[in-house]
Every structure is written in structure tokens, then in C-alpha cells.
Amino acid sequence: MxxxxxxxxxxxxxxxxxxxxxxxxxxxxxxxxxxxxxxxxxxxxxxxxxxxxxxxxxxxxxxxxxxxxxxxxxxxxxxxxxxxxxxxxxxxxxxxxxxxxxxxxxxxxxxxxxxxxxxxxxxxxxxxxxxxxxxxxxxxxxxxxxxxxxxxxxxxxxxxxxxxxxxxxxxxxxxxxTLSLPWSITANTAVDALTHSIEGFINNKADSLTDLLALESIAIIGKLLRSIVPQQISLTEREELLYASMLGGIVIAHTGTGIIHALGYQLTYFNNLPHGLANGVVTKAVLEFLEQASPIKVKQVVDALGCNNLDEVGALLIRVLPGVSISLTEEEQKKYVTKTLQAKNIANCPKPPKEEDLYKILLSSKLC
CATH class of the missing domain: 3.40.50.1970 (Rossmann fold)
Structure with missing residues (x-):
């Protein structure tokens, strides 16, 4: 250890x-x-x-x-x-x-x-x-x-x-x-925090202590995303989200992020998607890719979220995030893939993606 x-x-x-x-x-x-x-x-x-x-x-x-x-x-x-x-x-x-x-x-x-x-x-x-x-x-x-x-x-x-x-x-x-935040910002930022903990957990730099914090954060956010009622979020629920977000920050301070952020940055820069939403759009597809190298850890993420499989994870994200209508051209896909491969944080992934992997993630995320 x-x-x-x-x-x-x-x-x-x-x-x-x-x-x-x-x-x-x-x-x-x-x-x-x-x-x-x-x-x-x-x-x-x-x-x-x-x-x-x-x-x-x-x-x-x-x-x-x-x-x-x-x-x-x-x-x-x-x-x-x-x-x-x-x-x-x-x-x-x-x-x-x-x-x-x-x-x-x-x-x-x-x-x-x-x-x-x-x-x-x-x-x-x-x-x-x-x-x-x-x-x-x-x-x-x-x-x-x-x-x-x-x-x-x-x-x-x-x-x-x-x-x-x-x-x-x-x-x-x-x-x-955070009480004055509209639901859209609350949801987007909660998903951003969730992806921090997921990427910090399935990460070459993770250790037993960051894993402990990451799973705690994922479990809190998962519980809240399953039960929270938009426009009726209590102060207690807000405090729990803030605590979970802080835990995710501590995790990535030690591990860095991964493919979700590397690809999400392109959707924010070129398509003007809010950062958390951009991350959430590709999260399920990235987890499907990471499952090839880290099946046990992906299963732990699914369990911590209170889901039975990755399809349920995808459904949970769809429940809380607004719909995204993007159809990337072949030129845009090539640009996004190239820039993602240049990002330093993909080196944190147990299985660094190749071009074909990123194209598949974009397709699976219904972005093309």
C-alpha cells in the first residue's frame, strides 16, 4: 500500500x-x-x-x-x-x-x-x-x-x-x-462533481484513501440524484451536495481527471455546453469504455450510484440533465478526437483511448 x-x-x-x-x-x-x-x-x-x-x-x-x-x-x-x-x-x-x-x-x-x-x-x-x-x-x-x-x-x-x-x-x-441556484445549474454542477469522483476513482493515480473519498462522494450524489425533486431541494440536500463536491475536489487534487473531462472540454468550447452537462453527456459511454480495463471499479461506481447496470446509470443522468441536440460533422468529430488525444489527463486512464475508442464514445453518446 x-x-x-x-x-x-x-x-x-x-x-x-x-x-x-x-x-x-x-x-x-x-x-x-x-x-x-x-x-x-x-x-x-x-x-x-x-x-x-x-x-x-x-x-x-x-x-x-x-x-x-x-x-x-x-x-x-x-x-x-x-x-x-x-x-x-x-x-x-x-x-x-x-x-x-x-x-x-x-x-x-x-x-x-x-x-x-x-x-x-x-x-x-x-x-x-x-x-x-x-x-x-x-x-x-x-x-x-x-x-x-x-x-x-x-x-x-x-x-x-x-x-x-x-x-x-x-x-x-x-x-x-446554493439555495438560489436554478435546477439546471444545480443538476449540471452535481454531475460535474460526480464525474470528478468517478474519474478520480478509475484512475492510475488513485489509492485506497482517494478511493474511500470518491466512493463516499459518488454514493451521496447518486442518492440525491435519484430522490431529489427539482424546485423543492432542501437546505439539507444542498449541504450534502456541497460536501460531496468538496470530497470530489480532494480526490482530483491527488489524481487529476480523465477522458470525461478531456472530451467534455471540446463540447464546452465549441458547442457552448455548460461544463457539467458536457461531462454528463459522455459519462455512460466513457464508463463502457473503461469497463474493458477496470470492470471491478466500474461495477463499484454503478453500485455506489444505487444502480444495477450502466444502462441505469445512463437513465439516471438523462433524468437530471436537459436534453442535448448535437450532431457533429465528420470534421468536428476529427477535431474533437485529435484535441482529446492531446490532453494530458487521458494518461490517468487505466486504458488510454485510441482514436477509434473516442469515435465510438461520441457515437454512443448520440453526438453524431
């Missing part, structure tokens, strides 16, 4: 955890840049709670609320400039995966004068500013990972920056911040 495990983020999960643990931010500095999107942090109440907490601790703040969905290089450089002008001493990301990931890139750019190419190549000399993360969706787990996922137009896909210094120092998880 070999285990290498690290989770440097100090996690606070529960009602009013921001205000009750605001002193954790006092050690990080006296000036904070809050990084968020235009609406979610305000609508959820997380922004106002954070402002109250900062005022309670005597910490000055400025707000950069211009983060795009699927943030671009240009977007994070604008945030980095805002951090420099404010002379921020730490960064607070509030929102879904986009603001949290962007906050990590901004933490780098706040103290480094580098080009976009140097950012993506991890060529910076000064350590990023400390990061505080407050998720308002239960999906990405970015609050406990060292990854920042950005949209890279020159590569026509999404790519990640990874460094231990990008782990948030503190994460505040309060289920009430």
Missing part, C-alpha cells in the same frame, strides 16, 4: 461559517480583492456575508465582479491588474468554478509581470497571493484543488494551471449560498 496525501486547505463547512470563522483571514493581510461574477455572489448572499466578515476583521476590500463564464486569459489579466492597482495582499474567490479558478490565476498575476504563455507554462518567479475560496455551487470542488482551468483561444480548448501554491488557504462552505 502506498499513499501520498495532502490537503493544505483549512475547511469550514456549515451554517454561517464565514462570519463565525472570519478571524482566519486576519493572518492573510489587510487588503483583499474579492473576485466574482456579476450576479451569483450577490444573489446567494455570500458577497454580503464576506463584506461583513472583512469589516469585522478590519480588512479593506475591493470587488472585481467581471469574471466570465469559462474565464479567458484576457479576463484574468484584467483581474490581475485590478489586484495590483488595489495593492491586494490576498484574493477571495466567490462563486462557481469560474470565479474560483480565476481567483487562482489572478493571485499569480497580482505579483508577477508575465505573458499569457508564461502563465500557462507556470513560468512565474513570485509565489501567488494567498487565496480564500467561497463556493456558491456544488460542483467544481475548486475550493480544495490546486487547479485553475482557463479558456485558451490559441489552443481552442480549456487548459489548466496546477501548482501547490494555488491551493486555497481557507475554504468556507455554506449550503445556503
Amino acid at each position: 502506498q499513499i501520498k496525501f495532502r490537503c493544505p486547505t483549512r475547511i469550514f463547512l456549515g451554517p454561517n461559517c464565514v462570519m463565525e470563522n472570519s478571524m482566519e483571514m486576519s493572518a492573510l493581510g489587510k487588503k483583499a480583492l474579492i473576485v466574482t461574477g456579476a450576479n451569483s455572489a450577490k444573489a446567494s448572499g455570500a458577497l454580503q456575508d464576506m463584506i461583513s466578515a472583512l469589516e469585522q476583521e478590519g480588512i479593506a476590500y475591493s470587488i472585481f465582479d467581471e469574471i466570465e463564464q469559462n474565464p479567458s486569459i484576457k479576463n484574468v489579466f484584467e483581474g490581475g491588474q485590478a489586484a495590483k492597482e488595489f495593492e491586494a495582499e490576498f484574493i477571495i474567490g466567490i462563486g462557481g468554478g469560474s470565479p474560483l479558478d480565476a481567483s487562482k490565476a489572478i493571485a499569480i498575476l497580482a505579483v508577477n509581470d508575465i505573458t499569457p504563455e508564461q502563465l500557462m507554462a507556470k513560468q512565474w518567479s513570485i509565489e501567488p497571493l494567498p487565496i480564500v475560496a467561497v463556493p456558491t455551487t456544488a460542483g467544481t470542488g475548486s475550493e480544495v484543488t490546486p487547479y485553475a482551468i482557463l479558456t485558451i483561444d490559441w489552443a481552442e480548448t480549456k487548459q489548466s494551471i496546477a501548482a501547490d501554491s494555488l491551493f486555497p488557504i481557507v475554504a468556507y462552505l455554506d449550503g445556503k449560498y
Whole structure:
């Protein structure tokens, strides 16, 4: 048995955890840049709670609320400039995966004068500013990972920056911040969290500890997806989804993702599908492929989800996700397959896919 495990983020999960643990931010500095999107942090109440907490601790703040969905290089450089002008001493990301990931890139750019190419190549000399993360969706787990996922137009896909210094120092998880989410976002982000745990479980880098966390996450999400009633989701169910999402984040912080994400990125970039939905569309077909090399682990995933077979897994995903009407041309299929094969994370798969495998996954997912 070999285990290498690290989770440097100090996690606070529960009602009013921001205000009750605001002193954790006092050690990080006296000036904070809050990084968020235009609406979610305000609508959820997380922004106002954070402002109250900062005022309670005597910490000055400025707000950069211009983060795009699927943030671009240009977007994070604008945030980095805002951090420099404010002379921020730490960064607070509030929102879904986009603001949290962007906050990590901004933490780098706040103290480094580098080009976009140097950012993506991890060529910076000064350590990023400390990061505080407050998720308002239960999906990405970015609050406990060292990854920042950005949209890279020159590569026509999404790519990640990874460094231990990008782990948030503190994460505040309060289920009430997800109460304002519509069902579509709740479902998409829950499926994103599910795919994190599935890919981290069926993974060359998995170990007994990450497997334990992954199966716990899969079981929680499976139970909720089978029983949850759209538009009537309780705070308890929201809290459970947030907890499961965090577990999935801890898992992929150690293992990375796999084919689902590598292929899903293409559907997000070129077809504008929300990230979780893009992942969910191909999940059943990818599991069918992975079953060839890891039948026992695929069976454990099916069992943890409370299903009897992969057809039931597919039916469960169809139940919670909106329908997708995409018919990829031969040229698009070729492009998606080529770009997926270039993705680093497919090396994590017990059986790395070949071209014909990816074409079959696209076909089985009814995308062509």
C-alpha cells in the first residue's frame, strides 16, 4: 500500500461559517480583492456575508465582479491588474468554478509581470497571493484543488494551471449560498462533481484513501440524484451536495481527471455546453469504455450510484440533465478526437483511448 496525501486547505463547512470563522483571514493581510461574477455572489448572499466578515476583521476590500463564464486569459489579466492597482495582499474567490479558478490565476498575476504563455507554462518567479475560496455551487470542488482551468483561444480548448501554491488557504462552505441556484445549474454542477469522483476513482493515480473519498462522494450524489425533486431541494440536500463536491475536489487534487473531462472540454468550447452537462453527456459511454480495463471499479461506481447496470446509470443522468441536440460533422468529430488525444489527463486512464475508442464514445453518446 502506498499513499501520498495532502490537503493544505483549512475547511469550514456549515451554517454561517464565514462570519463565525472570519478571524482566519486576519493572518492573510489587510487588503483583499474579492473576485466574482456579476450576479451569483450577490444573489446567494455570500458577497454580503464576506463584506461583513472583512469589516469585522478590519480588512479593506475591493470587488472585481467581471469574471466570465469559462474565464479567458484576457479576463484574468484584467483581474490581475485590478489586484495590483488595489495593492491586494490576498484574493477571495466567490462563486462557481469560474470565479474560483480565476481567483487562482489572478493571485499569480497580482505579483508577477508575465505573458499569457508564461502563465500557462507556470513560468512565474513570485509565489501567488494567498487565496480564500467561497463556493456558491456544488460542483467544481475548486475550493480544495490546486487547479485553475482557463479558456485558451490559441489552443481552442480549456487548459489548466496546477501548482501547490494555488491551493486555497481557507475554504468556507455554506449550503445556503446554493439555495438560489436554478435546477439546471444545480443538476449540471452535481454531475460535474460526480464525474470528478468517478474519474478520480478509475484512475492510475488513485489509492485506497482517494478511493474511500470518491466512493463516499459518488454514493451521496447518486442518492440525491435519484430522490431529489427539482424546485423543492432542501437546505439539507444542498449541504450534502456541497460536501460531496468538496470530497470530489480532494480526490482530483491527488489524481487529476480523465477522458470525461478531456472530451467534455471540446463540447464546452465549441458547442457552448455548460461544463457539467458536457461531462454528463459522455459519462455512460466513457464508463463502457473503461469497463474493458477496470470492470471491478466500474461495477463499484454503478453500485455506489444505487444502480444495477450502466444502462441505469445512463437513465439516471438523462433524468437530471436537459436534453442535448448535437450532431457533429465528420470534421468536428476529427477535431474533437485529435484535441482529446492531446490532453494530458487521458494518461490517468487505466486504458488510454485510441482514436477509434473516442469515435465510438461520441457515437454512443448520440453526438453524431
